[in-house]
Amino acid sequence: MAITDAPQPDLDPADAATLDPVALAASTMPSDAATEVHEGQLGLLPRIGSVMRMSEVQMAEAADQPLDDENDQTMLMNMGPSHPSTHGVLRLMLELDGETVIRSKPVVGYLHTGMEKTAENLTYLQGPTNVTRMDYASPLFNELVFSLATEKLLDVEVPERATWIRMLMCEMNRISSHLLFMATNGMDLGAVSMMIYGWREREPLLRFFEKVTGLRMNHNYIRPGGVAADLHDGWQEDLLEYLEMLEPRLDEYHILMNGQPIWRDRLQGVGVINEAECLALGTTGPILRSAGSSWDLRRDMPYLAYDQVDFAIPVGEYGDCFDRYAIRLAEIEESIKIVRQCIEKMPSGDYRAQNKKVTPPPRGRIDESMEALIHHFKIFTEGFKVPAGETYAAVESPRGELGVYIVSDGSSTPYRMHVRAPSFVNLQTLPHLMENGLLADAVAVISSVDPIMGEVDR
Amino acid sequence: MADETDTPDETADPTESAASGAPVAYGAPLTLSTDDQRVIHPTREQWLLVASAILADGYRMCIDLTAVDFLTNPRRPELPAGVEPERFEVVASFMNHQRRERIRARIQVPADDPTVPSLTTLYPGADYLERETYDMFGIAFDGHPDLSRILMPENWEGHPLRKDYATGAIPVQFKETN
Numbered sequence: 001m002a003i004t005d006a007p008q009p010d011l012d013p014a015d016a017a018t019l020d021p022v023a024l025a026a027s028t029m030p031s032d033a034a035t036e037v038h039e040g041q042l043g044l045l046p047r048i049g050s051v052m053r054m055s056e057v058q059m060a061e062a063a064d065q066p067l068d069d070e071n072d073q074t075m076l077m078n079m080g081p082s083h084p085s086t087h088g089v090l091r092l093m094l095e096l097d098g099e100t101v102i103r104s105k106p107v108v109g110y111l112h113t114g115m116e117k118t119a120e121n122l123t124y125l126q127g128p129t130n131v132t133r134m135d136y137a138s139p140l141f142n143e144l145v146f147s148l149a150t151e152k153l154l155d156v157e158v159p160e161r162a163t164w165i166r167m168l169m170c171e172m173n174r175i176s177s178h179l180l181f182m183a184t185n186g187m188d189l190g191a192v193s194m195m196i197y198g199w200r201e202r203e204p205l206l207r208f209f210e211k212v213t214g215l216r217m218n219h220n221y222i223r224p225g226g227v228a229a230d231l232h233d234g235w236q237e238d239l240l241e242y243l244e245m246l247e248p249r250l251d252e253y254h255i256l257m258n259g260q261p262i263w264r265d266r267l268q269g270v271g272v273i274n275e276a277e278c279l280a281l282g283t284t285g286p287i288l289r290s291a292g293s294s295w296d297l298r299r300d301m302p303y304l305a306y307d308q309v310d311f312a313i314p315v316g317e318y319g320d321c322f323d324r325y326a327i328r329l330a331e332i333e334e335s336i337k338i339v340r341q342c343i344e345k346m347p348s349g350d351y352r353a354q355n356k357k358v359t360p361p362p363r364g365r366i367d368e369s370m371e372a373l374i375h376h377f378k379i380f381t382e383g384f385k386v387p388a389g390e391t392y393a394a395v396e397s398p399r400g401e402l403g404v405y406i407v408s409d410g411s412s413t414p415y416r417m418h419v420r421a422p423s424f425v426n427l428q429t430l431p432h433l434m435e436n437g438l439l440a441d442a443v444a445v446i447s448s449v450d451p452i453m454g455e456v457d458r
Numbered sequence: 459m460a461d462e463t464d465t466p467d468e469t470a471d472p473t474e475s476a477a478s479g480a481p482v483a484y485g486a487p488l489t490l491s492t493d494d495q496r497v498i499h500p501t502r503e504q505w506l507l508v509a510s511a512i513l514a515d516g517y518r519m520c521i522d523l524t525a526v527d528f529l530t531n532p533r534r535p536e537l538p539a540g541v542e543p544e545r546f547e548v549v550a551s552f553m554n555h556q557r558r559e560r561i562r563a564r565i566q567v568p569a570d571d572p573t574v575p576s577l578t579t580l581y582p583g584a585d586y587l588e589r590e591t592y593d594m595f596g597i598a599f600d601g602h603p604d605l606s607r608i609l610m611p612e613n614w615e616g617h618p619l620r621k622d623y624a625t626g627a628i629p630v631q632f633k634e635t636n
Contacts, residue, residue, distance in 0.1 A: 038510045040513070040581075041581060041582060042578075053604040055606055108608060117618055117619055117625060152492070279519050280582050280583060282520055282521065283583070389493075389535055390492060390549075391492055392551060392562065393493075403521065407526050407534075407535065410533050418522075418524040420521065420524075425587070428582075428585060428586050
């Protein structure tokens with residue numbers, strides 16, 4: 001360190017402002033930590049040069065330049081926002097040398113609708129209807145993490161059955177989200193039959209969701225205090241029937257894709273990333289796990305009842321597109337295990353907390369009691385007040401760590417709600433993954449990052 | 459500072475008491491949030507040094523970075539003694555995968571000079587998160603390699619998540635086509 005002979009600073013906080021911050025911080029830290037001032041993680045990113053720093057205006061200006069065949073070695077190309085393999089409205093600015101990608105920049109925001117601003121005007125009970133529209137392929141996770149954060153602030157205990165229903169539904173949602181990935185990933189790479197199969201298997205799952213929640217997507221099912229409704233009679237049979245259908249079909253996927261030389265050639269060794277790069281870039285979920293880290297919030301920082309079920313965490317070795325595909329396929333199998341355990345162990349009891357502050361009175365009471373009617377009306381118009389404070393809750397969504405940061409001012413609407421969207425942060429890996437790859441492989445890379453633009457743009 | 463022998467020998471636990479008795483971690487005041495999360499409150503000047511100490515302590519991932527505009531909130535979350543409340547607050551959270559711990563940092567940013575040093579050399583993953591915070595709150599991050607709007611169009615005026623940015627009745631702006 002350059003400041004070894006700095007004077008020993010006084011610890012009196014009144015003088016703190018006048019002191020050299022470097023010396024102050026060093027002196028108030030433990031002696032061993034003070035010697036270890038980290039020089040930063042930029043050095044862990046050998047491909048940081050592949051990140052394009054060009055604005056849209058500069059890109060447009062570059063397009064107007066006359067062609068100079070002698071000196072123009074690279075080509076700027078625009079991909080998206082309406083391109084079938086950009087998964088919605090992702091736009092990429094690419095710098096190409098022939099067919100090789102040198103630098104790239106993802107351009108996002110085409111789906112921005114100000115959902116974080118909207119959330120400031122919605123009550124905590126209306127909140128899930130808003131956040132569920134962010135990651136539209138796994139809406140229940142959004143509702144779950146919002147509800148967990150709200151419950152932390154409210155200090156409300158959720159009944160055991162509600163916790164297990166949440167876990168069951170989320171794992172089913174993970175299966176449907178990964179099946180959607182299987183479909184789109186296959187389609188992007190030309191395995192068109194895989195697209196049909198992925199959608200075919202996802203469809204009965206969405207019907208099951210409709211039966212439980214009333215809607216195929218954007219359920220508003222998981223709410224602060226529990227879930228909106230109990231599972232219907234015969235849900236176990238519905239699920240077991242589905243799982244029995246799904247399992248042999250996953251074996252078919254293995255035969256169709258894993259044993260397919262063209263499929264392996266398209267994915268293996270493409271879009272490689274290592275663990276240090278993932279950590280430096282904030283990447284979570286299957287991308288981090290493909291690089292060899294077994295980090296999964298469900299096991300490492302358990303929420304709901306994940307500490308009471310058995311499941312494995314599939315980990316990759318090479319960090320390439322194939323590992324990310326294989327991990328998602330294996331995660332479907334692990335989710336099936338969790339769902340089976342949920343069916344076995346589902347406790348009886350209430351599906352929402354019996355807390356008068358949060359829970360509206362049952363329908364039957366409203367006909368009998370004026371007070372119950374007023375209570376019901378108040379909860380759905382004014383909403384319930386949440387104690388002032390700030391909190392962050394996180395869950396492992398199919399795409400990585402999905403977090404919600406809520407600041408409450410004691411009223412019935414959040415003062416600020418921020419969503420830490422895994423797709424948004426994971427998009428930062430794209431230039432690194434694509435560097436020196438072919439343009440055709442860029443499509444495989446986008447697909448394997450599996451961004452959901454509703455969540456990226458919010 | 460390894461050769462300074464007269465520094466009082468301190469425990470390996472980064473949470474400790476300074477001379478004033480208030481808890482301190484990484485050189486910044488420490489509090490516990492409503493959800494029992496350790497929260498540090500560095501000043502803007504300290505921020506890079508504190509963040510680098512957090513990184514050296516094994517918090518290898520910047521999980522989240524955002525801001526809150528406390529223009530209208532009379533009941534804001536508590537701050538430790540000695541930390542002056544300002545209009546903006548930048549909130550960052552970090553993850554230590556080995557110890558399975560999180561830590562949150564809240565930095566006060568005044569309205570008349572909304573700038574904060576950028577984390578991007580320490581945590582390159584803060585890149586998009588800082589761009590989003592700049593876009594939504596107009597807080598500039600010193601040293602960021604590409605501080606531009608990310609969600610709103612490049613020529614948008616105003617910063618939507620500020621509390622004095624009204625919702626509703628705003629004519630939709632479109633880019634001019636050429």
